[in-house]
Amino acid sequence: MSTPGIKPRPAATPIDILPTDAARLYTHIHPALLLSLYALRFNAIVADPVPALLQTLIPLSALQIAYVTVCLPPTAGSGSSTPAVPKAAKKRASAAKTATGSNTVKIVPALLSLILSLFAITPLTGITLILFGAPITTHFAHTFLAAAHIAILAFLPLVYVLGVDGERWREVVGLLLPVDEVVGGMVGTLVGAWAGAVPIPLDWDREWQKWPVTIVTGAYLGYALGKLAGGLVFKGRKIMFD
Template sequence: MASPSPSKNTVTTKTSLPVELLPTDLARIVSQAHPALLLSAYYLRFPALVADPVSTLLNSLLPLATIQIAYAVICLPAVGSTLKPVKKAKPGSKKIPEPSTARGLTVFYALVLSIVSVPVLAAIQVLFGAPVTTHIPHTLLSSTHIALLAIFPLIYVHGSDGEKWREIASVYSPIDEVFGASVGCFLGAWLGAVPIPLDWDREWQKWPVTIVTGAYAGYMVGKLAGGWLWKGKRIEFD
C-alpha cells in the first residue's frame, strides 16, 4: 500500500489536533466532576422519567443546559481561541483577563445551532424506528437532550469549520473528550433501542426511556475514554 504524501501528513498535523482543556486547575476539577454530576442527576430523575417521560425530559432541559454551558465555559476553549497566539506579558505588567464577551457569543451561537439540529436528530430517530405518528413530543425532547449533550460542545469548540465537521461526520476526528463524548452519546442512544422490542413487559422499556438512558451512559463512557484512554487517536475502519 502506498504511503501518504508528506504534504498530506503535514496538513493533517496542523489542522487536526485533539481539543485540550483550558490550562487551569478549575477546568481539570470541573471536567472530572462533570460526568458524575450528570449521571447523579439522571439517576435521581430516572423514576420520574419512567413515570412521565415528556414532563421529566422537558423539566430537565434547563438544568442540563446550565450544566453543559458551565462545563464548556470553564473547561473548553471557545472556537478560535486556540488559533490566536499568546502574547507574553512584560515583567511587572498586569495580566489582561480574557474577555468574556466572545465566550458569551459562542455559547449563544452553539445553543442556537444545537436547537436547530433537533429536527434533524428527530428525523434520524424516525429513520431508525421511532414512532412516526405518535410520541412526537417524546422524540423531539429526547433529540433535544442528545443535542445538548453531543452537539453543543462540538459547536462551542469547532464553530462552523467545514473541514473539521467533515472530519467529525466521517468519524475520523482525533479523539478527545468532546468528540469521544459525542460519539459515545450517539452510539449509546443507538444501543439503547435494543431493549425496546424485547418481550419483557417492563415499564422502563417504553419510548424513549432506553434511548435517553443509552445517550447519557454513552456520553459518560465516551467522555472518559476520550479524555484519558484514547486521546489523540483516530477511529480506524479496516
C-alpha cells in the same frame, strides 16, 4: 468549493482542556453531575416522559454550558480572542488568564452553541431517530425531546469548539477528527443511544421500557463513558475504518 491556490488546511489536533485548575477539576466532576441529574430525574421521566424531558433540558443545558465555558477553548473562528490550541508553556499563563478572565464573554459562544444544537442539530437527530425506527406517526414530542437531549450532550461541546466551519464538520461526520474528550463524548452518546434500543422489545413489562427512556438513558451513560475514554484512554488516536 476549493479552488487551486489555497493552501491545504492544517490537520485537526485533539482538543486539550483549558490549562486552569477549575477546568482540570470540573471536567471530571461534570459527567458525575450529569449522571446524578439524570438519576434524579429518572423516575419522573419514566412516569411522564414529555414534561419531564422538557424540564430536564434546562439543567442539562446549564451543566453543558458550564462545562464548555469552564473547560473548553471556544472556537477560533467565532470571533473570540482565545486561541483554539494554546501551544507553548509561555503562552499558557496568558491563555489561562484569558480563559478565566473572560468567562462572561465566553457565555455568548456557549449560548450560541446551545441555540445551534437545539434548532439545527435536534431536528436532524430526531429525523435520524425516526430513520432508525422511532414511531413515524406518533410520539413526536417524545422523539424530538430525546433528540434534543442527544444533541445537547453530543454536539453542544463540538459546536463550541469547532464553530460552523464546514470542512471541520465534514470531518466530524466522517469521524476523521482525532479522538479527544469532546469527540469521545459525541461517539459515546450516539453509540449509547443506539444500544439503548436493545431492551425495548423485551417482554419484561417494565415502565422504563417505554419510548424514549432507554434511548436517553443510553445517551447519558454513553456520553459519560465516551468522554472518559476519549479524554483519557484513546486521546489523539484516529478512528480507522479499513
